[in-house]
Amino acid sequence: GENVEQHPSTLSVQEGDSAVIKCTYSDSASNYFPWYKQELGKGPQLIIDIRSNVGEKKDQRIAVTLNKTAKHFSLHITETQPEDSAVYFCAAIGGTSYGKLTFGQGTILTVHP
């Protein structure tokens, strides 16, 4: 089955700096890669996603890049703000895993004012 590795496990930045979180996946047939933000005591919320036919996608301060050859994808947050502090999860859906997400281990992002 699919396996997703996420790094780093914790990330601390100053307000205004950029933050980058990286994930690798194992199933070359995977075709959907969402990123979720989870605040304390709440369920994850989708912040951006990318499909395997696209190399990059941007939505205001966040962007995701996908390298299918290397089987890795990354989340980029620019001009970070304290409210960006949360746990971020990457995920992937394998080629034979119709709708089932495999998650990375999560990154605790802390943005210091």
Add this chain to the structure above:
Amino acid sequence: DGGITQSPKYLFRKEGQNVTLSCEQNLNHDAMYWYRQDPGQGLRLIYYSQIVNDFQKGDIAEGYSVSREKKESFPLTVTSAQKNPTAFYLCASSPLAGGVKNTEAFFGQGTRLTVV
């Protein structure tokens, strides 16, 4: 408002008891999922259902059971056979129709289960 509702938010269980966690969605989604979250770990799939009256085991199904009698509802029972049930449980749903194979999963707010 459309969404996924999990209840209760907090649940305490004595050892040896079965407990049932509720998950209801009004998004008309075909698929529903149960994940378990432990501190410092990602979400792990317990069970999933793609259609009413059908469900499949995920990666950590032992000690859990589910039912899918209605499209809107996917309750999870944590049985006494689950040796370490204390965790945060998350329910999700996603649409599978419309020709798009994999789409966004929407999550509920979770149930925190503690064994006392």
